[in-house]
Amino acid sequence: MTTEQVPAPPAAGPIRVPKTSEVVADHIRKRIVRGELKEGDFLPPEGQLMVTLGISRPTLREAFRILEAEMLISVGRGSRTGARVHAPRVESVSRYAGFVLQSQGTTVGDIYEARLAIEPYIARRLAEKPPKDVVGRLTSEIDRLQAMVEEARYVDFMIGLAEFHRILVELGGNQTLLFLTTILHGVVARYQVEHLERRAVSDEIQRKRSLGGIRSFRKLVALIEAGDGDKAEAHWRLHVINANKSWLEPDQADSLIDVLD
DSSP: OOOOOOOOOOOOOOOOOOOHHHHHHHHHHHHHHTTSSOTTOBOOOHHHHHHHHTOOHHHHHHHHHHHHHTTSEEOOTTOSSOOEEOOOOTHHHHHHHHHHHHHTTOBHHHHHHHHHHHHHHHHHHHHHSOOTTHHHHHHHHHHHHHHHHHTTOHHHHHHHHHHHHHHHHHHHTOHHHHHHHHHHHHHHHHHHHHHHHHTOOOHHHHHHHHHHHHHHHHHHHHHHHHTOHHHHHHHHHHHHHHHHHHHOOTTTTTOBOOOOO
16 A cells, blocks of 8 residues: 655745844834824833833834834934834825836826826715815815916916815825825826926916816815715816816827936
């Protein structure tokens, strides 16, 4: 009688044991992410942490370097207070995310198509479940944009347009969509300023276009105030489609985004 040999399982790779500094950094990171340590809080002084955690000064400082690189703390050199805590912020990752998008061959058209997928839904959501003072917040932002047009500050206006779209999504209350929109915000603002400089038109034409956009913004606010989700979504979908056509001229839609200074 022969016994069938069971093949040995594939050899596992070497197990990496984390360094003590990485373990310490992970411990502090978890406390920050869970909200146990708040924005602006200070960690205990180095000497106290060394005793509490049972580690050496070089190990603690290496842990601090890890957390500083992640923008979760800042260490004041020569300060008698401990390291200052910073809550995670989307702005901390948006620049790197822009690098990733550019390296993956993301086009300007991709970015604007993403806005079309997000913002009409947000317009409906705002009309059907309006947060407190949504009308006041949007109206104030529109008035600010109109003042820029009246003063012919068109570069500021282009940056303000991108910010208006971000605020719209912020008010929608979906944190995941806000995260995505904030990452795209810098890319859009940069492209629109460059577009203005590259496709220079007379102040009269620029003023006419800008005021047309502002009228569309005010119509959206009126539909949100009326609680008409269907019309708010339809209006904003058409607005974004027309805006995309305006920004994305045939020779630009397939252009790769450029986030490098």
